[in-house]
Amino acid sequence: MLEISLVNDSYSREIVELILNIQQKEFNVPITIEDQPDLMQIENFYFASGGSFWGAFSNGELVGTIALIKFDEKKGAIRKMFVKKEFRGKEYGIAQKLLETLIAYCRKNGIDEIYLGTVSILKAALRFYERNHFEIIEKDLLPSKFPLMRADNVFCFLHLKS
Known part of the structure; x- marks a missing residue:
């Protein structure tokens, strides 16, 4: 159950x-926990500014995450969208449910x-x-004001009003 x-x-x-x-083992992205201090201070980094952080749990096990940084009055940035390899794909739909949860939060909160x-x-992520x-x-x-991450080299945008 999800x-x-x-x-x-x-x-x-x-x-x-x-x-x-x-990041490290599956995709060899040269990033460490030191590059991502937000993960050790979720409440201060995400919630305090009006963003949020969600986990997807399968039978109590954390199998996916998605987070939102609210960086301007009506603008947010998706961060930390990850789904464990064994739980990826349309048959599980975890990434889709996580994204829909984030979008619903944005609509409700004027983002x-x-x-x-x-x-x-991350070709599959881009296609998604x-x-x-x-x-x-x-x-x-x-x-x-967009919060850039050093490793990122592709950027995407979604306007919720359109």
Whole structure:
């Protein structure tokens, strides 16, 4: 059974384990926990500014995450969208449910524009965002307050009003 719920600092250890495994071992992205201090301070980093952080749980095990940084009055950035390899794909629909949860939160909280950065080697992730009506945009079209991650080299945008 799949359950999507808010997660906070008490889940940091499981979140770090899930995300670093995918970043480092599966995709060889040269990123460490030191590059992602937000994972050790979820409440301050995400919730305090009006964003949020969700986990997908299968029978109590954390199998996916998605987070939102609200970086401007009506703008947010998707961060930490990860699903454990064994739980990916349409048959589970976990990524889709996580994204729908985030979009519903944005609509309810007056966030009209969603941005994200990712890395070009994550081809399936890019296809997923494009299927969900995100447009790839140039880095110089990002809002000035967009929270850039060093590793990101592809950027996407979704306008919720359209």
